[in-house]
Amino acid sequence: MSKEDEYDYLFKVVLIGDSGVGKSNLVSRFTRNEFNLESKSTIGVEFTTRSIQVDAKTIKAQIWDTAGQERYRAITSAYYRGAVGALLVYDISKHQTYENVGRWLKELRDHADTNIVIMLVGNKSDLRHLRAVPTDEAKQFAAENGLSFIETSALDSSNVELSFQRILTEIYRTVSNKALENSGDGIRPTGGETINVAAQSADGTNAAGKCC
Amino acid sequence: MSPHSHLSPLDNSILLLDSTTATDGAFVPHSSDLPTSTEPQVALDHRRLSNRIQKLIRIPLSVSQTHSRMGSIRLGLGGRAEKRRLAAVTSPSTPSLASPDSGKVGSKTAVAGTTAAAEAATPYPADNSTTRSSAALPADSVQQEIEYDDDNSSTNREGFTVALSLFAKVKARVLNSTLHPVSSKISTSSNNSGSSSGADSGTHEGSRRLDRRGSKDASRGSRDEDSVGSLPGIAVGNSSDADLLSQGVTATRAPLSSAKPTPPPLLHSDSGQADSGHIDIHHPNDQSSIHTDSTSCHDPMDGQDIANDSESTVTDLDESASRLRLQKYVFEDGPEAIAVLDANGSMTTPQDNSTLQVVPTSEGTDAATQTAPSAAVSLPLTVVEDEAQDPLQLFQEVLTRRHQTEDEIADSLHDLRRLILAYGIPTEPAAEKTPGARSKPSIRAKCWKLLLEVHHVSAQEYVSLVKQGKPEEYGKIRNDTFRTMATDKKFLDVVEEDSLIRVLCAFSWSTQATSYDESGVSFTYVQGMNVLAAPFLYTMAEMDAFYSYSNFIKQCCPLYVQPTLDGVHCGIKLLEECLCKIDPELYDYLKSKRMSAELYAFPSVLTICACTPPLDQVMQLWDFLLSWGIHLNIICIIAQLHSIRNELMSHASPMRLLRIFPDLDADRIIGETIRMVKLLPDELYDLLVRHPYDPSVVEQISW
Numbered sequence: 001m002s003k004e005d006e007y008d009y010l011f012k013v014v015l016i017g018d019s020g021v022g023k024s025n026l027v028s029r030f031t032r033n034e035f036n037l038e039s040k041s042t043i044g045v046e047f048t049t050r051s052i053q054v055d056a057k058t059i060k061a062q063i064w065d066t067a068g069q070e071r072y073r074a075i076t077s078a079y080y081r082g083a084v085g086a087l088l089v090y091d092i093s094k095h096q097t098y099e100n101v102g103r104w105l106k107e108l109r110d111h112a113d114t115n116i117v118i119m120l121v122g123n124k125s126d127l128r129h130l131r132a133v134p135t136d137e138a139k140q141f142a143a144e145n146g147l148s149f150i151e152t153s154a155l156d157s158s159n160v161e162l163s164f165q166r167i168l169t170e171i172y173r174t175v176s177n178k179a180l181e182n183s184g185d186g187i188r189p190t191g192g193e194t195i196n197v198a199a200q201s202a203d204g205t206n207a208a209g210k211c212c
Numbered sequence: 213m214s215p216h217s218h219l220s221p222l223d224n225s226i227l228l229l230d231s232t233t234a235t236d237g238a239f240v241p242h243s244s245d246l247p248t249s250t251e252p253q254v255a256l257d258h259r260r261l262s263n264r265i266q267k268l269i270r271i272p273l274s275v276s277q278t279h280s281r282m283g284s285i286r287l288g289l290g291g292r293a294e295k296r297r298l299a300a301v302t303s304p305s306t307p308s309l310a311s312p313d314s315g316k317v318g319s320k321t322a323v324a325g326t327t328a329a330a331e332a333a334t335p336y337p338a339d340n341s342t343t344r345s346s347a348a349l350p351a352d353s354v355q356q357e358i359e360y361d362d363d364n365s366s367t368n369r370e371g372f373t374v375a376l377s378l379f380a381k382v383k384a385r386v387l388n389s390t391l392h393p394v395s396s397k398i399s400t401s402s403n404n405s406g407s408s409s410g411a412d413s414g415t416h417e418g419s420r421r422l423d424r425r426g427s428k429d430a431s432r433g434s435r436d437e438d439s440v441g442s443l444p445g446i447a448v449g450n451s452s453d454a455d456l457l458s459q460g461v462t463a464t465r466a467p468l469s470s471a472k473p474t475p476p477p478l479l480h481s482d483s484g485q486a487d488s489g490h491i492d493i494h495h496p497n498d499q500s501s502i503h504t505d506s507t508s509c510h511d512p513m514d515g516q517d518i519a520n521d522s523e524s525t526v527t528d529l530d531e532s533a534s535r536l537r538l539q540k541y542v543f544e545d546g547p548e549a550i551a552v553l554d555a556n557g558s559m560t561t562p563q564d565n566s567t568l569q570v571v572p573t574s575e576g577t578d579a580a581t582q583t584a585p586s587a588a589v590s591l592p593l594t595v596v597e598d599e600a601q602d603p604l605q606l607f608q609e610v611l612t613r614r615h616q617t618e619d620e621i622a623d624s625l626h627d628l629r630r631l632i633l634a635y636g637i638p639t640e641p642a643a644e645k646t647p648g649a650r651s652k653p654s655i656r657a658k659c660w661k662l663l664l665e666v667h668h669v670s671a672q673e674y675v676s677l678v679k680q681g682k683p684e685e686y687g688k689i690r691n692d693t694f695r696t697m698a699t700d701k702k703f704l705d706v707v708e709e710d711s712l713i714r715v716l717c718a719f720s721w722s723t724q725a726t727s728y729d730e731s732g733v734s735f736t737y738v739q740g741m742n743v744l745a746a747p748f749l750y751t752m753a754e755m756d757a758f759y760s761y762s763n764f765i766k767q768c769c770p771l772y773v774q775p776t777l778d779g780v781h782c783g784i785k786l787l788e789e790c791l792c793k794i795d796p797e798l799y800d801y802l803k804s805k806r807m808s809a810e811l812y813a814f815p816s817v818l819t820i821c822a823c824t825p826p827l828d829q830v831m832q833l834w835d836f837l838l839s840w841g842i843h844l845n846i847i848c849i850i851a852q853l854h855s856i857r858n859e860l861m862s863h864a865s866p867m868r869l870l871r872i873f874p875d876l877d878a879d880r881i882i883g884e885t886i887r888m889v890k891l892l893p894d895e896l897y898d899l900l901v902r903h904p905y906d907p908s909v910v911e912q913i914s915w
Contacts, residue, residue, distance in 0.1 A: 019688065019691050019692070019739065020691040020692075020695075036698075036699075039695060039698060039699075040695050040696070040697070040698050040699055040823070041691075041692045041695040041696070041739060041742070042739075043739065043740050043743065043814065043815035043818055043819055043823055044740075044780075044810075044814030044815050044818060045810070045811060045814055046815075046871065047811065047867070047871070048871060049865075049868075067739050067740075078808070078810055
């Protein structure tokens, strides 16, 4: 059993957003520190994992990357099932992708767990000269909708690590708080199944040996 | 999933034929019909088997010709689909056609009758010349042909199973590189199918399934053609088969032909320019406008000039057109054709050693109406016994055949399928590159067009589609095109992004312009279609690629590109079902790891494996899938899982392995696929066959 397979928490995080905003490159930058200008478009769903440390706990992020085109939303119920976090990505140089954020939010509200932690991510911040979405505007939108917000560039890797760190930490806080609450009244409905796994494994014996 | 699949009457008939052919005693020929085979059951080594296969493939078309005439007698009625269906149903009861006591006199009668019937069944007076020309054959040749028929027709069908099993076996051998002597029964006519034993029948089962798809193709083909007929995009109008036959690549060749229709060409006119008889009757004005100059024909989207491209394409097509002429049209593959082909058991009769006389057809007949003699008559019956033949030659032979009847075409198409299965499409010697000129269409390009029933390639139509500019989905298309096969350098070298954009846009326009399907199937751009278009552009010139791609999407996998991706989901479900039957252990294991096929197989299902490198292996796999049905892609994916089975089973997190599939090895995958197919229960296989195009399967499989 490799060290990689040991973890305290397993969180499923999905990436959503219009096609071509750079979801796949965000993931590859985060998990493999790679960026490919000529990456293939994602077909269906791809997922990958990476573990990080938060509060001396190993948190394994299972990151689901999906094709952005709305045609694929038919597969979303499986896609969102068990997700505890979502990165909603748009392209700061393409206003249309920002306009569609609202639709993606609705999608999340419809299909995902209500407690899902959502982060709005303005990607391609390296394209300053082409900026079409002002940072402040997006920030305000995020605040109004209860989302956290960050701008990233998968190309120059700025803020990529930070964005995943933040959302995973936030999820961790939420989950551990919830675990506490659960131990209090005990009858609250559980969230997605990943939360359950993680919560159960939080009692010290880790979940090593389970599948990724 | 419902355990009972719904079978349409058509499907039933095919099944019926299959099973009857395989087992029904009605096919045991009357003993007096049997050719006196001098060849006992022999053990053949690998090479000899290969020769066998070559024989199988080089079936003289005279058999099929006669056979098809008989078909006309039997049926002698209108609609092709109906005819097919009836043929499938009635053929088991027709062995008596070659009545045991029918001597030459009987044969002559049959000829007269069949010719008449063929004429009667020919729905278009214009093409009577074709039929007449056969009637006008010198008596000797007719006689000989009929003798041949007499001796063998009744054995045609029971050779069927034997040939199939033999064929699959050889293929398996090729794949496994097993060079051990094979102690297989090479059944001649004295073996009826029932004698195929144990292992044989297994393999046979496999290939029968393959064939079943072929048959379904046929029935679908005819239906599709009807619907295509109503398309402005694919304008065959209400033309009958004859029109199709006589049209050729019409519009495409128009620029090189004179505007005035001239009589059909003489035989073997391989020089394309001579064939000026094929003017597109639906677009009589095309010729003037097709000749594009750089100003009138440019890509409105990129401002890029495609004139050169299309012009050279025209030339390509024109060159190949004459060669491909008669093969292009009604490539239906019917049960009859299968049965006929397998008559090769008869190839082992002494008679085979004589060469059937080449008929000096055209002499003394009206040159203007004389059509080419069928390859059937002009092909020597003998097959070189011991000289291993170059697959390239075999392909060339099939590709240069000429045909007079649908059945001949079906036969040739079937031959082509078999060749592809047995040898794969050979790599051609690299043509020397002359700057400015495009290379001739490859064998693969020709084969794909034939397999996809691309009858109609019109530069004018394509250009006008492209000229319409940006379709609604243009943004989405652009978003994907530059990322298509972006990691494959070879692809990027061969295919320009612009041509991909044009093909996808033109397809978008062509499907918008028509209310295509009564079943409510409509098309819009879906991510992944770019990947599906890529192999076509990699293989052939842009216009060919467009028409091939269109047919591929519309006929092979319309449900895969629906907005809801119904077909893909269905395919994924079926993949799991099939995996459960084929390898329950692996299925359980993956399930225990919560690895649903939706996660690991989605890209491979949607793109028909085109997303897995290397591209040249994708091509070979597609050769196989386009020949025998893209539903087999599902099994091919299972075969890929199987190839890393041990690693999967021992790996702690198999998803990591499956995130990226191992590089394709087409030969191995095809071999495994053939092996696996026979493990599937019939009703499951039936669903599998239909899932890419039949909405009822989607409804049937609930999730």
